[in-house]
Amino acid sequence: MPSQAMGALQLETDLRKAIENQELQIYYQPIVLLKTAKITGFEALLRWEHPDLGFVSPTKFIPVAEETGLIIPLGEWVIREACKQLHLWQLQFPSAEITMSINFSSKQFAQTNIVESIKDILNGYDLQPKHIHLELTESVLVENSQAIDQTLKQLKALGLILCLDDFGTGYSSLSYLHRFPIDILKIDHSFVMGMSSNDDRNSKVEIIQTILALAENMGMKVVAEGIETQRQLAKLRALKFEYGQGYFFSKPVDNKAIEDLLAAQSQG
Numbered sequence: 001m002p003s004q005a006m007g008a009l010q011l012e013t014d015l016r017k018a019i020e021n022q023e024l025q026i027y028y029q030p031i032v033l034l035k036t037a038k039i040t041g042f043e044a045l046l047r048w049e050h051p052d053l054g055f056v057s058p059t060k061f062i063p064v065a066e067e068t069g070l071i072i073p074l075g076e077w078v079i080r081e082a083c084k085q086l087h088l089w090q091l092q093f094p095s096a097e098i099t100m101s102i103n104f105s106s107k108q109f110a111q112t113n114i115v116e117s118i119k120d121i122l123n124g125y126d127l128q129p130k131h132i133h134l135e136l137t138e139s140v141l142v143e144n145s146q147a148i149d150q151t152l153k154q155l156k157a158l159g160l161i162l163c164l165d166d167f168g169t170g171y172s173s174l175s176y177l178h179r180f181p182i183d184i185l186k187i188d189h190s191f192v193m194g195m196s197s198n199d200d201r202n203s204k205v206e207i208i209q210t211i212l213a214l215a216e217n218m219g220m221k222v223v224a225e226g227i228e229t230q231r232q233l234a235k236l237r238a239l240k241f242e243y244g245q246g247y248f249f250s251k252p253v254d255n256k257a258i259e260d261l262l263a264a265q266s267q268g
Contacts, residue, residue, distance in 0.1 A: 008064060011056075011060065011061060011064050012064050012068050012070070014050065015048075015061055015064060015065060015068075015070060016070065018048055018050070019070065019073060019074060019077075023048060023049060023050070023051070024046060024047065024048050024074070024077075025046075025047050025048075025049070025254070026044050026045065026046060026047065026078060026081055026082060026085070026255075027044075027045050027046075027047045027252035027253055027254055028042040028043065028044060028045070028085075028252060028253065028254075028255065028258050029042060029043045029045060029245055029250060029251065029252040029253075030042055030245060030249055030250045030258070030261065031043060031099075031101065031223060031243055031244070031245045032243065032244060032245065032249050033242065033243060034224075034233065034236055034237055034241050034242060034243060034244050035237065035242070037249065038265065039096070039098065039261060039262065039265055040097070040098060040099065040243065041098050041099035041100060041101060041133070042086075042098065042099075042100055042101065042258065043101040043102075043103075043135070043245065043252075044078060044081075044082040044085075044100060044101065044102050044103070045058070045103075045252045046058055046062070046074070046078055047252070048061055066105060066106075066107060069107065071105050071107045071108065072107060072108065072111065075104070075105060075107070075108045076108075076117065078102060078103075079102055079118065079121060080121050082100050082102050083100065083121050083122065083124075083125045083127055083132065084125055085100070085255055086098070086099075086100040086125070086127060086131065086132075087125035087126065087127060089258070089259070089262065090127075090131075092259070092262070093262045093263075093266055095266065096262055096265070096266065098131070098262075099130075099131045099132070099133055099161070100131065100132055100133065101133040101134075101135050101163060102132065102133070102134055102135065103135045103165070104134045104135060104136055104140070105140070106139070106140045106148075109140070109147065109148050109151050110147075114151065115151065115154045115155060115158060118132075118155070118158070118160070119158060122158075128159070129158050129159030129160045129161075130159055130160075130161060132160050132161065133160070133161040133162075133163050133183075133184065134155065134160055134161070134162055134163065135163045135164075135165040135186065136162065136163065136164060136165060137164075137165050137166055138164060138165075138166065138167065138176065141164075141176050141180060148180075149179065149180065152180055152181055153181060156181040161183045161184060162180070162181060162182050162183050162184070163182070163183065163184040163185070163186055163223075164176070164177075164180075164182045164184070164185050164186065165186045166186065166188045166225075167185045167186055167187055167188060167211070168187060168188045168190075168191055168207065168211065177214070177218060177220075182220060183220060183221065184220060184221045184222070184223060185211065185215050185220055185221075185222050185223070186222075186223045186224075186225050187208065187211065187222060187223065187224050187225060188225060188226075189225045189226025189246070190204075190226075191204045191207065191208055191224075192224050192225065192226045192227055192228075192232055192236070192246070193226060193228075193232075195208075195231070195232050195235045195236070205235070205239075208239060209239065212239060212240065212241070221242065221243065222241060222242065222243070223243040223244060223245065224236050224241050224243070224244040224245075224246075225244070225245055225246065226245075226246045226247075227244045227245065227246030227247075227248045227249065228246050228247050228248050229248060230248070232246075232248070233248060
């Protein structure tokens, strides 16, 4: 326990320095139209290259940022940088019609000025709100549903697209879909992994079919996460999935690599 505590404390100290020294960067993973593999948007993912430890997994430093409150300045920086990058890509590739998905934590909902802050960022980079997708986990909706409900309605009124990430795991409840103004469901990668089986009647496929029917009835779009193989892609297409992301198309990469992908797509 003492060694774990010291490790967490050191990680917090290093993370504070990383924010100050701008060691953090954003990588982007394409979201594609499954029928054609055309890029329709990107998910912004935070990465940290530690000067001594090398790459530090987000699963290690994001929880520390959440616990210490560092997620507030970090989250604002991610939103600003991702919006800035989207603005630049829209200027460079005006026909691409791309969106930007940004993960949003429960701590960020606690900010009284969060809606105005996002509005100012959008105006500063001349972005239409519909091009920004805020991704929430189901656990966020559970923690403080009343306060979050009001903020979500304000964000929705602003014109932002709201996504429920990792859907189908942990806290799944149909009541959330009726109560909160969700536009997109992102199916957890564990369901897509389960589609590698030769048995098309396995339970995960049946659950996915149920989710797809539910989303269609509620006017929601669905994105499949974690696509890694041609077989998974074929099954998702057969199930009439429209959108997806995963290593089969591209791992998260830096902005220069994304520019190459968009350039190739515009030429093709």
